[in-house]
Amino acid sequence: MLARAIGKTWNVLWPKVKHNEEPKDTGRALTPEEEARLLKAAAEARSPVLETFVKTLLLTGMRCGELTSMRWSQVDLTQRLMTVGRAKTAAGTGRGIPMNQELLDVMKDHAKWFTKRFGETRPEHYLFPAGQRWPTDPTRPTTSFKTAWSNLRTEADVHCRIHDLRHTAITKVAESGAPKAAHRSSVRGL
Numbered sequence: 001m002l003a004r005a006i007g008k009t010w011n012v013l014w015p016k017v018k019h020n021e022e023p024k025d026t027g028r029a030l031t032p033e034e035e036a037r038l039l040k041a042a043a044e045a046r047s048p049v050l051e052t053f054v055k056t057l058l059l060t061g062m063r064c065g066e067l068t069s070m071r072w073s074q075v076d077l078t079q080r081l082m083t084v085g086r087a088k089t090a091a092g093t094g095r096g097i098p099m100n101q102e103l104l105d106v107m108k109d110h111a112k113w114f115t116k117r118f119g120e121t122r123p124e125h126y127l128f129p130a131g132q133r134w135p136t137d138p139t140r141p142t143t144s145f146k147t148a149w150s151n152l153r154t155e156a157d158v159h160c161r162i163h164d165l166r167h168t169a170i171t172k173v174a175e176s177g178a179p180k181a182a183h184r185s186s187v188r189g190l
Helices: 032-044 050-060 064-068 101-118 146-156 164-175 180-184
Strands: 081-084 095-098 137-141
Touching: 032 050, 032 146, 050 064, 050 101, 050 146, 050 164
Parallel strands: none
Antiparallel strands: 081 095
C-alpha cells in the first residue's frame, strides 16, 4: 500500500478530506507611517483612554486582553515594571515588562487622569475601567474597545487588527537586535 501511495497527492489518496483554507488575516507589523497616523488619530479621539491604550500596546507588545484586565497593583511606577498575570504563554505564569521612559510617562499621565476621574488609584482598580462611552466604574474592567478601535482605524485610514500592534512592537524589538529570548516570551526594553 505504501509503495502505491508514494508520489500521489493527499487529495487523490483521501478525496473526502477537506483542505483547510489558509487564513488570510494573519498578523503583520504596521509601517512607521501607519503607526504615526494611528497615534495621531488616537491623540485626537474623544476617548480619554484610547491614546493610552494604543501607546501601551505599541510599547509593550501586550495582548489586548492582558491590558484590559490589568489592575493598578500590576503597575509599579517606582520600579518601572508592569506585571502581566496569567497569559497565553506556554507556562501560563505571566511575565514582567520593564518600562522605558516613554512608557513610564504614558503610565504616569494615565495615573494622573485616573486620579482626577476616580480619586486615588487602588491596587484592585483596573487601568481601563468599565463604562459605556466613558469610563465610570474602576472596579470592573472595560470589556471592549471594539467601537473605538473601529472608529480609530477609519479615522487613521489604517487597515489592521488590534493584535497587529503586538506584532509591531515585537518586530521593533527584533529589528533592534535584541536577543530572540527578549521578543519571544516578552517584549523588553522598548
